[in-house]
Amino acid sequence: MFDALMVGVDAAFQWNNLMYVVVGCLVGTFIGMLPGLGPITAIALMIPITYSIGPSSGMILMAGVYYGAIFGGSTSSILINAPGVAGTVASSFDGYPMARKGMAGKALAIAAWSSFTGGTIGAVMLMVAAPTLAEVSLSFYSGDYVMLMFVGLTAIAAFSSNGEFLKAMMMTIFGLALSTIGIDPSSGTERFTFGQPDLLDGLSFLLIAMATFALSEALMNVIKPDKQKDEDMGKGNLGSFKLTKGDVKEIAPSVGRSSVLGFLIGVLPGAGATIASFMAYAAERNLAPAKYKKDFGEGAKRGLAAPEAANNAACTGSFVPLLTLGIPGSGTTAIMLGALIAYGLQPGPLLMQDNPDVFWSVIVSMYFGNIVLLILNLPLIPYLAKVLVLPKPLLTIFILFFSLIGVYLVSFNTFDLFMMIGFACIALLLRLLTFPMAPLLLGFILGDMIERNFRRAMLISDGSMNWLWERPLTLTIFIIAIVVLFVPLFGFMKGRLNKTTATPD
Amino acid sequence: MLLRFVLGPLLFLMFFTVYGIYAWQIPLLPFEQYEAVDSSTLPKIYAGLGVIFSFLGVIAQYIKYRDEGDDHAPLGLKKENIKTIALVILLMVIYSALLEPLGFIVSTLLFLIAGFWVMGERRGRILLLSSVPMVVIFWLVMTQLLDIYLAAGTFWS
Numbered sequence: 001m002f003d004a005l006m007v008g009v010d011a012a013f014q015w016n017n018l019m020y021v022v023v024g025c026l027v028g029t030f031i032g033m034l035p036g037l038g039p040i041t042a043i044a045l046m047i048p049i050t051y052s053i054g055p056s057s058g059m060i061l062m063a064g065v066y067y068g069a070i071f072g073g074s075t076s077s078i079l080i081n082a083p084g085v086a087g088t089v090a091s092s093f094d095g096y097p098m099a100r101k102g103m104a105g106k107a108l109a110i111a112a113w114s115s116f117t118g119g120t121i122g123a124v125m126l127m128v129a130a131p132t133l134a135e136v137s138l139s140f141y142s143g144d145y146v147m148l149m150f151v152g153l154t155a156i157a158a159f160s161s162n163g164e165f166l167k168a169m170m171m172t173i174f175g176l177a178l179s180t181i182g183i184d185p186s187s188g189t190e191r192f193t194f195g196q197p198d199l200l201d202g203l204s205f206l207l208i209a210m211a212t213f214a215l216s217e218a219l220m221n222v223i224k225p226d227k228q229k230d231e232d233m234g235k236g237n238l239g240s241f242k243l244t245k246g247d248v249k250e251i252a253p254s255v256g257r258s259s260v261l262g263f264l265i266g267v268l269p270g271a272g273a274t275i276a277s278f279m280a281y282a283a284e285r286n287l288a289p290a291k292y293k294k295d296f297g298e299g300a301k302r303g304l305a306a307p308e309a310a311n312n313a314a315c316t317g318s319f320v321p322l323l324t325l326g327i328p329g330s331g332t333t334a335i336m337l338g339a340l341i342a343y344g345l346q347p348g349p350l351l352m353q354d355n356p357d358v359f360w361s362v363i364v365s366m367y368f369g370n371i372v373l374l375i376l377n378l379p380l381i382p383y384l385a386k387v388l389v390l391p392k393p394l395l396t397i398f399i400l401f402f403s404l405i406g407v408y409l410v411s412f413n414t415f416d417l418f419m420m421i422g423f424a425c426i427a428l429l430l431r432l433l434t435f436p437m438a439p440l441l442l443g444f445i446l447g448d449m450i451e452r453n454f455r456r457a458m459l460i461s462d463g464s465m466n467w468l469w470e471r472p473l474t475l476t477i478f479i480i481a482i483v484v485l486f487v488p489l490f491g492f493m494k495g496r497l498n499k500t501t502a503t504p505d
Numbered sequence: 506m507l508l509r510f511v512l513g514p515l516l517f518l519m520f521f522t523v524y525g526i527y528a529w530q531i532p533l534l535p536f537e538q539y540e541a542v543d544s545s546t547l548p549k550i551y552a553g554l555g556v557i558f559s560f561l562g563v564i565a566q567y568i569k570y571r572d573e574g575d576d577h578a579p580l581g582l583k584k585e586n587i588k589t590i591a592l593v594i595l596l597m598v599i600y601s602a603l604l605e606p607l608g609f610i611v612s613t614l615l616f617l618i619a620g621f622w623v624m625g626e627r628r629g630r631i632l633l634l635s636s637v638p639m640v641v642i643f644w645l646v647m648t649q650l651l652d653i654y655l656a657a658g659t660f661w662s
Binding site: 048052166167169170173174176177180184186187188189190191192219222223224225391392393394396397398400401404405408409412414417418421424425428430432433434435450451454455458459462463464 | 589604
């Protein structure tokens, strides 16, 4: 393992890769700051560029963009209460009140230091956890993979949508259905192509990602503009960026706890940065001594440090299932999975053996990336924040342009552009009807893998469903999936029951 | 209005029904007919699950409407915003159609200027300053630095 690690260190410290980390962090921060654009859009916009620079550099760039975007999302959460990323919503609970009190600089510094610590602790844990899990996962069968993906899909539906579980499930199945378009990889049969040759290869993941996130988010800003946030943008002085000894003493325990919690949640498929940040916030609020508790929601430093540490650690944690099992735990890592496959690499337990340079250089580059975020991005924040005062009309049209040209640069086919516009219109309507988008993307990307593994499992068991309960591991994962699926339904029914008993006619 | 609440699940119910009908019509190859899982198995499962969840969704949304009334209804858009979005979508369609015939530089310039105009920007200087340098820099980075091909325009060649 040490030799492989050294290969990664060598690759990560090549000057061009160091540059990609810096560029990735800066671009990610810049895009993550824009309200409405998150890491998925940022990474999707990078894909055409990564195709020309090789897998290690490409993954390093995308990883840099990922944690840069999370960091950038915190900035817009704190400064204008408009999180660019769902994972930084919890940061706005106390970050924005701090900014309103004239402590925007301090809030940004707390966010940066907490993110740095969370990311670094996460990278250390990733270094230990990834090889171990990769070894364990070598013993996984196709059936285990099907069940793991099933857990991922149900978990993201159960956790991602503020109680709108049924809507999330509809979107997940919609994504799975879209993944069946094109030639069936096992038999070669055409499915849902309607005689259209452009559909034979199926829909590209980049097209779906761009349509459902970048394009529809930009269109959403046109159809439902948020005037208040537009007016707040870029106002005022940021104040001092210095942290006192007292501040550090106050936030240090929260950052430590939240980093570990964030990493563990990030590893779970379907959970990710958003849940990690909310759980860390809730945990800190419960654990806080009475004198700090009352400050939560009013500008508590712990309330800002905890979700920041947790969301960065969770980002790092989400690389564990991606690199070791080849299963993305979130929409963002799903895009990275698509990119790895496009490079001709097979993410999964063998990635560490077959491509140690890719595997380890991504992990090693994370240390450097976290340092870049701290020493480069933090001082640049006052300048980067100027992007928030860019006129909305210009920004929206630029986003539309980058999304369209990003897809065109990969396929060089205008049919894809028309398809993307069509999907963006559907996504816009669904957004207006408050349907969540992430489950659709995850369903779409996992659909193909689920089908292949399901068919393999059925073939191995000679057409019987025995594989579901023959191995304790498969059965355990299956039970977890069922529990994750039914808990929200029980919650809904219990809520209904309580309502009925509480309001007798 | 009840329709606003149940519109989403209803659309999904229709989609999954049509998807299911097509799933049952997927032509199977001769060797597939004796297999436990064929090309149409998972589409059929997805269609079934989709119909079940969207039907449950219609019921859940109806209950929500009954409990909360119109106050929390989704949609609710302003007419001028609908007009703007329709124009922006139309622009994207025209840009996609003109990208190859007119080439990257001309079509993108037209798209950006028209887009800024539709979004309410009327100052000529801003229209030009925010589009021309952007297009030129992007073109230089892509074609000269990264060696990525951009459509030159069939109309000009």
